[in-house]
Amino acid sequence: MTDFEELRQLAAFQQSGTLSAAADELRITQPTMTRSMRRLEREFGVQLFDRSAKNRIALxxxxxxxxxEAKKLVESYENFLEKIRNAANLSKEIVVRAVAPGPLRFLEHAAESNADWRTAITVRGELIEPGVVLDELVQRKATMIITDREIDDPRVDSLYLGAEFLGVAIDNFNPLAQRPSVSFDDLAGLSFVLVHDIGPWKELVEARIPNAQFLYQQDLPALEQISRYSTFPFFYSNLTRNLRLTDERFMTRTRTPVAITDSANRIDFYATFLHANRRVALPIQQYLAQHWPQEA
Structure with missing residues (x-):
């Protein structure tokens, strides 16, 4: 029976071009590699290598x-192993991911007040791209993913949660702070401080606010400090307005929260999960949908 390690070596030889380079890549000796390739030829009963050139072999x-074909089999086998291991991990915890930060912050807040959820749910803060959602679910890397679109695929449920709307915190001395609401056009030319990864909101605000500057921050404590000691406006949303981190950014009382009434100010979110995970994912979806804040 063919050994998967020998198939891996064959694929590595094709990629590297020489036995010595392939052996170095796989951290084995060249004689070991040579013996493996000869075994493959004997087992297949065909000639895999041309040895006519002196001191060099070629496929x-x-x-x-x-x-x-060996490369395909090895990749398929590795995907199989990863799926099994991920499934084993998901049997011990409920992993939730998202394409935007607001729903994750809202879920974290809900989990903090629920003892069962606090121990069972793991919220992964690193955002994922919409294009890899199905792969993440099928590979059992997440139990549920909160997406910004309904996923139409026979393997999954994709159930509506609610919409996220942005508000903006504006310096008290800015005339815009005296208004009950603003549009994205009204914010033209301002400089905003915001977290570096805001998912689909990044493209939306950059496209909708003319001539604005966006000061993206990787470090959340640094973001909080900049908010505290500067007059830069910042965004919040109906999902984050009542959270502790947002309250801390308002603590200096130097900014006024202003609603953004703009037709583009809306992203709808869905809880997407495999049918096989419906038993554990559906209660989370139902809770979030029932408690989803309606206004920013």
Whole structure:
């Protein structure tokens, strides 16, 4: 029976071009590599290598085909192992991810007040791209992913949660702070301080606010300090307005929260999960949908 490690070595040889380079990449000796390739030839009963050139071997056309197929088999096997290991991990915890930070912050807040959720739910703060949502779920890397679009796929449920709306905190001495609401156009030319990864909101605000500057911050404590000791406006949302971190940014009382009444100021979110995870994911979706804040 063919050893997957030998198939891995064959694929590595095709990629590297020489036995010594492939052996170095796989951290094995060249004699070990040579013996493995000879075993493959004997087992397959075909010639995989052209040894006519002095001190150099190359793949025959049949060998190229074998290496291509070996690469596919190895990748499939590694995906299989990853899926099994991820499934084992998900049996011990409920992992929730999202394409935007607001829903995650709201879920974290909900979990803090629920003893069962606090121990069972793991919220992964690193955002994921919408295009890899299905792969993350199928590979069992997440139990549920909060997406900014409904996923139409027979393997998953994609259930509506609610909409997120932005508000803006404006320096008290700015005339805009005296208004009950503003549009994105009204914010033209301002400089905003905000967290570095805001998912789909990044493209939206950059496209909708003319001539604005966005000062993205990687470090949350630094963001809080800049908010405290500067007059830069910052965004909050209906999902984050009542959270502790947002309250701390308002503690200096130097800014006024102002609603943004703009037709573009809306992103709808969905709880997306495999049918197999419905039993554990559906209660989370239902709770979030029922308690979803309606106004920023």
């Amino acid at each position: 025959t056309p049949t060998g190229e085909l074998a290496a291509d």
